[in-house]
Amino acid sequence: MGGMKLRVSPPVFQGRLHDARTATSIGRWLGPAFAVCFVTGLVSHFMQHPPGWADAVPSRPVWGYRLTQGLHVASGIAAIPLLLAKLWTVYPRLFEWPPLRSARHALERLSVAVLVAGSLFELATGLLNTAQWYPWPFSFVPVHYAVGWLVVGALVLHIAVKAPEIRAHWTRRSPGTLALPTQDGSDRRSLLAAVGAAAGAVTLTTVGQSFTPLKDFLLFAPRHPDKGPQSLPVNRTAAAAGVGRIAGEQYRLVVAGPRPYTLTLDDLRALPQHEVELPIACVEGWSRSARWTGVRVVDLLERADAPPDARVRVVSLQLRGGYRVSELGRAHARDPLTLLALRLNGEELDPDHGYPARLIAPDRPGVLQTKWVGRLEVLG
Ligand SMILES: Nc1nc2c(c(=O)[nH]1)N[C@H]1C(S)=C(S)[C@@H](COP(=O)(O)O)O[C@H]1N2
Numbered sequence: 186m187g188g189m190k191l192r193v194s195p196p197v198f199q200g201r202l203h204d205a206r207t208a209t210s211i212g213r214w215l216g217p218a219f220a221v222c223f224v225t226g227l228v229s230h231f232m233q234h235p236p237g238w239a240d241a242v243p244s245r246p247v248w249g250y251r252l253t254q255g256l257h258v259a260s261g262i263a264a265i266p267l268l269l270a271k272l273w274t275v276y277p278r279l280f281e282w283p284p285l286r287s288a289r290h291a292l293e294r295l296s297v298a299v300l301v302a303g304s305l306f307e308l309a310t311g312l313l314n315t316a317q318w319y320p321w322p323f324s325f326v327p328v329h330y331a332v333g334w335l336v337v338g339a340l341v342l343h344i345a346v347k348a349p350e351i352r353a354h355w356t357r358r359s360p361g362t363l364a365l366p367t368q369d370g371s372d373r374r375s376l377l378a379a380v381g382a383a384a385g386a387v388t389l390t391t392v393g394q395s396f397t398p399l400k401d402f403l404l405f406a407p408r409h410p411d412k413g414p415q416s417l418p419v420n421r422t423a424a425a426a427g428v429g430r431i432a433g434e435q436y437r438l439v440v441a442g443p444r445p446y447t448l449t450l451d452d453l454r455a456l457p458q459h460e461v462e463l464p465i466a467c468v469e470g471w472s473r474s475a476r477w478t479g480v481r482v483v484d485l486l487e488r489a490d491a492p493p494d495a496r497v498r499v500v501s502l503q504l505r506g507g508y509r510v511s512e513l514g515r516a517h518a519r520d521p522l523t524l525l526a527l528r529l530n531g532e533e534l535d536p537d538h539g540y541p542a543r544l545i546a547p548d549r550p551g552v553l554q555t556k557w558v559g560r561l562e563v564l565g
């Protein structure tokens with residue numbers, strides 16, 4: 186018995202499913218998913234917070250935001266199984282010995298730690314946001330945006346560090362040059378097929394939230410595009426927004442501009458009515474097209490003598506909450522499709538859809554399609 190030593194050694198992983206080639210194969214899908222997610226996230230950010238130099242956010246194509254936001258949510262959801270598979274493939278590296286070989290190695294590992302933590306954070310908060318569930322103390326939008334940059338920075342660094350291995354993967358020619366047993370090849374193929382199937386399945390069962398032809402496949406999606414009053418989903422009801430049921434007879438629209446005026450609901454109904462087919466494309470991951478009828482905002486602006494390049498502030502009768510005010514840039518304010526809508530799919534607006542009047546404009550995030558509009562302010 187004497188002399189027996191207890192030796193703790195890190196686990197040994199020999200399976201090829203944990204090797205660089207498998208990690209690279211999954212990365213080949215994960216990288217593009219992250220790229221699409223990041224770029225479409227930037228589009229969404231800049232449409233909601235246009236920088237000073239981009240005075241006119243374009244208002245066409247009408248389905249632009251619906252497409253980019255749909256891609257944002259779809260690529261983020263597809264990235265979840267891909268990231269989990271990737272982490273499973275590389276987790277033996279956690280037991281690497283010695284853990285830190287040099288300053289360079291330490292920095293590399295630190296960047297991977299940032300990448301993993303940031304990616305998990307982005308995908309988790311994004312997914313919960315589609316369910317409108319915010320179990321954290323910070324505000325979602327600015328933090329999700331900032332961490333997005335962090336992840337992209339760490340990802341670029343990671344790809345640069347791993348460039349030799351990625352290159353080796355891509356320059357590998359025919360299977361004949363592989364010094365790997367065939368058994369191993371089919372294992373890897375099975376894993377990749379399973380991962381691909383998982384990513385495909387989660388996409389197929391959620392993408393119908395914004396890509397309506399696939400709405401019959403919705404399984405995990407928090408919202409169905411047909412469910413809601415007048416067959417349109419509702420994010421914040423009139424009760425939740427604290428506006429309750431607005432009495433039509435008491436309603437007034439104030440247009441504040443060089444020549445200000447006030448209209449009753451009957452005045453609005455007596456103005457030329459226009460019909461447009463436009464989607465609500467919600468940042469929380471659903472979108473739905475509908476037929477809207479109402480007064481062109483540009484007509485209301487002209488009556489107020491607004492300058493042709495004026496921006497417009499749209500103010501809700503809702504008193505509190507993040508989305509009670511939005512701004513129309515020059516292109517959106519002048520677009521003939523931008524309406525102060527009174528009707529939806531042929532009926533008077535439901536209170537939850539913004540009765541008596543709501544904004545509807547082309548190529549615009551849902552959060553900016555202000556409901557219960559009481560005031561339009563012409564800005565310089
Ligand atoms: N005043 C006001 N307008 C609002 C909101 C709100 O909370 N308050 N929610 C916005 C959001 S997030 C979306 S996606 C759309 C949803 O419109 P719907 O509920 O009529 O379908 O309205 C937008 N307009």
Ligand SMILES: [Mo]
Nearest residue numbers: 467468551552
């Ligand atoms: Mo939304």
